[in-house]
Each structure stands twice: as structure tokens, then as C-alpha cells.
Amino acid sequence: MVSIPASAAPKRRTFGELLGSDLRALPVVIGLVVLWIFFVVQSDVFLTPRNLSNLLLQSTVVGIMALGLMFVLLVREIDLSIAAIHGVTAVVSAKLIVEYGVSPLLALPLSVILGAAVGSVSARWVNWIGVPSFVVTLGLGLALNGIQLLLLPATARFGLMGTGVELIAQTTIDGIYAWLAWAIGIAFLALLILSSVRRRRRVGLEVSVIHSVVLPLVVSALIGAVAVVVLNANQGIPLPVLIFAVLLGLGGYVLNETQFGLYLYAIGNNAEAARRAGIKVPRIRTAAFAIAGGVAAIAGIIASSRTLGVGVFSGGGVGGGTLLLESIAAAVIGGVSLFGGRGAIHAALLGALVIGTVQNGLNLMGVKNEVRLIVTGLLLVLAVSIDKIIEKLTGQQAY
Amino acid sequence: MTAQADEPSARDGPATNSSVPLISLRNIQKSFGSVHALRGASVDVHAGEIVALVGDNGAGKSTLVKVMAGVHAADSGEYEIEGRPAIVRTPSDATKHGIATVYQDLALCNNLDAVQNLFLGRELTGSRLFGGRIRRAECEVRAREVMSRMRLSNLSLSRPVGAMSGGQRQNIAIARSVLWKPKVVILDEPTAALSHSAAQQVADLIRSLADDGLGVVVVSHDIHHFVVNSTDRIEVMRLGANAASFRSKDVTGEMVVNAMVGGNEGVNLAG
Ligand SMILES: Nc1ncnc2c1ncn2[C@@H]1O[C@H](COP(=O)(O)OP(=O)(O)O)[C@@H](O)[C@H]1O
Ligand SMILES: [Mg+2]
Numbered sequence: 001m002v003s004i005p006a007s008a009a010p011k012r013r014t015f016g017e018l019l020g021s022d023l024r025a026l027p028v029v030i031g032l033v034v035l036w037i038f039f040v041v042q043s044d045v046f047l048t049p050r051n052l053s054n055l056l057l058q059s060t061v062v063g064i065m066a067l068g069l070m071f072v073l074l075v076r077e078i079d080l081s082i083a084a085i086h087g088v089t090a091v092v093s094a095k096l097i098v099e100y101g102v103s104p105l106l107a108l109p110l111s112v113i114l115g116a117a118v119g120s121v122s123a124r125w126v127n128w129i130g131v132p133s134f135v136v137t138l139g140l141g142l143a144l145n146g147i148q149l150l151l152l153p154a155t156a157r158f159g160l161m162g163t164g165v166e167l168i169a170q171t172t173i174d175g176i177y178a179w180l181a182w183a184i185g186i187a188f189l190a191l192l193i194l195s196s197v198r199r200r201r202r203v204g205l206e207v208s209v210i211h212s213v214v215l216p217l218v219v220s221a222l223i224g225a226v227a228v229v230v231l232n233a234n235q236g237i238p239l240p241v242l243i244f245a246v247l248l249g250l251g252g253y254v255l256n257e258t259q260f261g262l263y264l265y266a267i268g269n270n271a272e273a274a275r276r277a278g279i280k281v282p283r284i285r286t287a288a289f290a291i292a293g294g295v296a297a298i299a300g301i302i303a304s305s306r307t308l309g310v311g312v313f314s315g316g317g318v319g320g321g322t323l324l325l326e327s328i329a330a331a332v333i334g335g336v337s338l339f340g341g342r343g344a345i346h347a348a349l350l351g352a353l354v355i356g357t358v359q360n361g362l363n364l365m366g367v368k369n370e371v372r373l374i375v376t377g378l379l380l381v382l383a384v385s386i387d388k389i390i391e392k393l394t395g396q397q398a399y
Numbered sequence: 400m401t402a403q404a405d406e407p408s409a410r411d412g413p414a415t416n417s418s419v420p421l422i423s424l425r426n427i428q429k430s431f432g433s434v435h436a437l438r439g440a441s442v443d444v445h446a447g448e449i450v451a452l453v454g455d456n457g458a459g460k461s462t463l464v465k466v467m468a469g470v471h472a473a474d475s476g477e478y479e480i481e482g483r484p485a486i487v488r489t490p491s492d493a494t495k496h497g498i499a500t501v502y503q504d505l506a507l508c509n510n511l512d513a514v515q516n517l518f519l520g521r522e523l524t525g526s527r528l529f530g531g532r533i534r535r536a537e538c539e540v541r542a543r544e545v546m547s548r549m550r551l552s553n554l555s556l557s558r559p560v561g562a563m564s565g566g567q568r569q570n571i572a573i574a575r576s577v578l579w580k581p582k583v584v585i586l587d588e589p590t591a592a593l594s595h596s597a598a599q600q601v602a603d604l605i606r607s608l609a610d611d612g613l614g615v616v617v618v619s620h621d622i623h624h625f626v627v628n629s630t631d632r633i634e635v636m637r638l639g640a641n642a643a644s645f646r647s648k649d650v651t652g653e654m655v656v657n658a659m660v661g662g663n664e665g666v667n668l669a670g
Contacts, residue, residue, distance in 0.1 A: 196535070203537060203539075254530060258533065259532075260531060269511070273505075274519070
């Protein structure tokens with residue numbers, strides 16, 4: 001939720017133009033609100049702190065996957081192996097822990113590094129041979145599925161109960177500590193905003209305090225506070241949710257503030273222009289795939305902790321299953337373009353919340369799983385159409 | 400604005416052909432396999448002058464420009480910069496020597512704003528400790544300076560350039576080329592695909608670059624307006640070599656076109 005206004009004192013823009021840029025999240029937020037209203041009407045349980053905590057927790061794995069995938073989508077590539085990376089790295093670390101007695105403190109970071117390494121391998125292949133990433137990663141994903149199955153024992157499962165890994169999903173930060181976490185997050189955001197403002201003032205640029213300081217801080221603080229109140233009313237902030245929040249903050253910083261982040265957007269829009277500007281396009285692309293792979297492994301750790309073990313099902317099963325599809329869908333529903341160069345960090349959160357809400361709400365209504373797939377699928381189609389619809393209605397292309 | 404404004408040659412106007420040219424290409428040969436694209440082409444660019452490069456399709460204009468910009472290395476011929484032999488065989492060689500190029504496709508990122516496009520690839524960044532955080536405020540101030548010097552202050556610095564008009568985008572591409580204070584700016588077809596008034600604005604902008612002491616080379620097909628009205632000298636190319644050379648104020652569009660297609664008027668009126 002880090003959003004630093006690029007420039008103070010903007011000229012007046014049309015609503016259509018804003019809808020294509022700063023307000024791109026608006027349709028998704030509205031959609032989310034509509035879904036929530038629908039489920040509140042359908043089920044008395046939906047709005048209870050317990051259920052909302054559950055919903056948030058259910059959304060983290062897909063949200064984290066989507067967050068990593070975003071980096072690849074931004075450079076106009078796709079990684080269809082992220083679910084397989086998620087599965088195979090989880091199985092590797094579980095095997096190390098269970099069969100070889102390696103400490104999780106070593107095995108888990110190792111699996112993240114492994115995920116990043118696998119991601120960078122497919123990027124290097126794409127850079128070197130020049131084949132489309134979706135084919136390379138599709139093939140790599142299948143190969144990784146095979147490796148995952150080979151690594152599993154005869155029982156087809158490594159139980160992680162009692163290894164310490166299960167603590168990740170079971171730990172919650174509650175009461176005053178939850179508020180402390182909230183305060184630290186807001187403090188970081190404030191520091192970032194204030195340092196931007198100070199720099200602008202120093203070089204003599206005007207700053208609109210309301211638009212670039214008060215608004216982002218108050219909105220972020222409010223959303224965070226509501227989340228903390230709800231979570232505290234249940235059991236506190238689940239550690240996976242906190243991890244997701246930290247990744248969102250880090251990702252937002254990288255995308256909005258750093259040179260690397262800017263290059264992702266530049267390459268996604270016009271790789272040739274980026275190359276002529278002296279940007280080392282293959283290197284940036286490799287980094288994007290490595291991030292997606294590493295982040296997929298983090299999601300794999302959280303998932304295996306929640307399910308107390310790994311098996312054939314880890315990583316969505318063979319082919320990535322719904323895990324892969326929902327991760328892509330979350331990014332796209334949140335507003336990341338499949339054509340590269342567009343999408344803000346909150347897309348991962350919003351998209352995962354939409355998918356999590358549909359799953360959770362329909363579950364409460366006792367609707368069958370099949371219907372859930374249908375609804376999620378239709379929402380995805382609706383989401384990718386939003387850009388085009390906005391374009392048609394306003395005559396303004398979205399960036 | 401430009402660095403060479405302090406140098407003596409910068410004050411010389413377009414008429415001073417006796418001064419040392421900023422860049423001088425002589426007798427350039429370039430083949431692509433069996434295609435002999437340049438057959439002894441030459442061009443000089445002086446500080447403060449706008450040289451138009453005209454010719455039919457396939458005459459070799461783009462190739463000559465690319466040799467200037469280091470995109471293609473010449474097979475043979477001399478390349479001098481301020482009177483000294485220079486080796487320009489890559490785009491970064493050209494950049495180092497203060498030669499900037501505005502390509503026909505502009506090479507802008509439509510999803511980025513003007514400041515981001517101006518600095519693309521050369522952002523001012525903070526410590527690596529913070530992951531190379533972009534010093535947006537400093538970039539923006541530099542961008543504003545350049546834009547206001549080019550009388551482009553009305554352009555928004557924070558809108559994606561894809562939302563801007565063709566003329567505005569052309570102006571941003573030109574502003575980007577002068578941001579790092581080059582000595583020579585090369586433009587390939589800057590007025591193609593622009594409306595008449597937008598083309599006039601771009602022409603004014605190009606003139607202001609020359610007034611600042613830069614040498615400007617412009618490839619253009621817009622003979623009757625831009626070339627005869629807004630440049631100082633015209634080099635006509637035909638079949639990879641120089642066919643004629645004019646002072647822009649001495650000629651009409653018809654004379655230039657005749658020289659392009661091989662009429663008998665192709666004499667050297669510039670002397
Ligand atoms: N990269 C290239 N490879 C092969 N042939 C080329 C290449 N670039 C230009 N040519 C050829 O060289 C000749 C001159 O082309 P060019 O310089 O583009 O002409 P102009 O810009 O005047 O239209 C043409 O015959 C063209 O086909
Ligand atoms: Mg050409």
C-alpha cells in the first residue's frame with residue numbers, strides 16, 4: 001500500500017484518464033465491495049471477525065504467488081512454472097528437514113534461494129534462445145512436477161508436524177503487538193513520504209501536503225487499523241498475513257521507488273526503447289523471474305506450514321491446478337496487464353481478496369466447489385475486459 | 400544551455416563554413432552484403448546550423464545517420480570530430496563524443512511520464528543500500544530546466560507520455576536528446592506524421608537548439624515546408640552519394656526535388 005505521488009501539483013486530469021491510471025483500482029474495489037455486500041446478505045457469519053480472519057489467511061498464499069508473478073508480468077513475460085516451483089521447493093525443504101534432519105532455519109531459506117535459482121534459469125533460457133517464456137516455463141513446470149514426485153517417499157507425503165515449520169501458520173501476533181506491527185508499518189511509510197517531501201522542498205519544488213502526505217498516510221493507517229481491529233477480535237495477526245503485508249510493502253517500495261522497478265515498467269512497455277536507453281534488458285528480466293521463483297517458494301513454505309506437510313498436492317498438484325490459475329487470475333483481476341508495463345503492487349492484494357472472498361463466501365453459503373470455479377472464471381474474464389471497457393467508454397488508453 | 404556554449408565555435412553562426420565542423424564525415428562507404436548503401440557519402444555539421452539530409456527512399460540517408468550515430472560502423476571513410484579523427488563504431492562511442500540521436504520511432508515508453516522518459520537509463524539514484532532509490536525531485540528539477548529552456552513548460556511532467564499528442568511526444572524525445580548536453584543532435588524524420596501546426600512547433604524547437612550552438616542534422620521528406628523554410632543547408636543524397644548541396648534560403652522545393660530525382664539542376668549552389 002505504498003504509494004508515493006510521483007509529482008505534486010498535478011494538472012487537472014479527466015476522470016477517464018484517472019480511471020486509466022491512479023484510479024485503476026477503483027473498479028476492483030467496487031467489485032470487492034459488491035461481493036462483500038452480497039455475501040453479508042447471504043450469510044450471517046460472513047462479517048464475523050473469525051471469518052474475516054480466515055478469509056485473509058486463505059488469501060495469503062495466492063496473494064503472495066500473484067505478487068511474485070507481477071514482476072514477470074510487468075516485463076511482458078509469464079511464468080507458468082511458479083506453482084511447480086512452489087511445490088518442488090516445499091518438497092525439497094521438507095525432505096531436508098524430515099529425512100536429513102536439517103534445521104528449518106537453514107532449509108527454508110535454502111528453498112527460497114532454490115526457487116529464485118529455478119526462476120532465473122528459465123529467464124536465461126528465454127534470453128539466450130529467444131523462445132517465448134510461456135512455453136519454456138510450461139515445460140519447466142512439468143519437469144519440476146516430475147522431480148517433486150520423485151523426491152516424495154513411498155507414502156507420498158512428508159509430515160511437518162513437530163518440525164517447527166507448522167509454527168509459521170500457527171503463530172499469531174495479537175493485542176498490543178499487533179498494534180506495534182501496525183505502527184512500524186505506518187512509520188516506514190511516513191519516513192518514505194517525508195523524505196520525498198523534504199527532497200522536493202530542498203530543490204524548490206512545491207508539495208501538496210494534502211494530496212501527497214496526509215491522504216496516503218491516513219488511508220493506509222485507516223485500512224491497516226481496521227484490519228488490526230478485526231484480526232485482534234479473533235486471534236491477532238496470523239504470521240502468514242504479516243509476511244504478506246511485509247512483502248507488499250517491500251514490493252511497493254521496489255516498484256515505485258527504485259531504478260529496478262522503473263526498468264520493469266519500461267521494458268514491459270517498450271523493450272527496444274529500454275535497450276537503446278542503455279538498460280540491460282536481459283539482466284532485469286532475469287531478476288524478475290528470480291523474484292517470482294523466490295516468492296513462489298515463500299508461498300510454498302506458508303502453504304506447507306498450513307497443511308502440516310507436503311505431498312503430491314503441494315504446488316497445486318501436477319500442472320499447477322487451481323493454484324497456478326488463481327495466482328495468474330489474482331494478478332490480472334487486481335489490475336496487472338498481461339501486455340506488460342502496467343500494474344501496481346496493491347493488485348496482488350486486491351486480486352487475492354476477490355478470489356478469497358468468492359471462495360470463502362460461496363463456502364459459507366454451502367455452494368459446491370464447481371460453482372466457485374465458474375464464478376472465479378467469469379470474474380477473471382470480467383476483469384481483463386475492464387481495461388477495454390474503460391478505453392471504449394472514455395476514449396483513454398490505460399497505462 | 401549546452402556545454403559547448405563556452406567554446407569559441409559555439410558563437411559562430413551557420414554562415415561560417417570556414418570554421419572547423421563539429422563533425423565531418425568524408426567518403427563514407429558502407430555495404431550490407433551485396434547492397435552498396437553508401438558510395439562515398441560526405442557531410443559536415445557546424446555548430447549552430449541545421450543540415451537537412453534529403454533524398455529518395457533507399458538513397459542512404461538513414462544509413463549515413465546511423466554511421467554518424469555509431470549504430471553502423473563505416474566500411475571506410477573518415478570520421479572527424481572537431482577536426483580530429485575519431486572512432487565512432489558503437490552508439491556509446493557517439494554518446495561519449497556528444498552526439499545524440501532522436502530516432503523516428505522516438506523510443507519513448509508510453510507508460511512512463513516525461514521525467515522518467517527523459518532520464519531513462521541514466522536516472523539519478525541514491526545509495527545502493529536503499530536499492531537505488533530514484534532521486535525523483537532532482538530529476539524533476541533538471542527536467543523542468545530543460546523543458547523551460549526549450550519553451551516546453553506547458554508540458555505535463557507527470558502524465559504518461561502515451562496520453563500525449565504526437566507533437567508533444569516528439570518534443571519530449573528532443574528534450575531527452577539534449578538533456579545530457581550533446582554537441583550534435585541527429586533527428587530522423589521529426590515532422591513525419593505531425594499536423595501542420597505541430598510540425599511548425601517542432602521546427603521552432605529544432606531552430607532553438609541550433610541557436611543554442613548545437614549542430615543539428617535532420618532527415619526529412621517534408622521538402623516544401625520544413626526543409627526549405629526551417630533549415631540552413633540541404634544535402635541531397637542519391638544512390639548512396641551526395642548529389643547536390645544547397646543553402647536553404649537560395650532554393651525552392653522544386654529545385655530540391657529535381658536534385659533528388661536526378662534532374663540537371665543538381666549543381667552545387669552552396670559552392
Ligand atoms: N540493415 C540493412 N541491411 C541490409 N540492407 C540495408 C540495411 N539498411 C539499409 N539497407 C539498404 O541500404 C540502402 C539505403 O537505405 P537507407 O539508408 O535506409 O535509405 P533511406 O533512409 O535514404 O531511405 C537501401 O537499399 C536499403 O535497402
Ligand atoms: Mg530512412
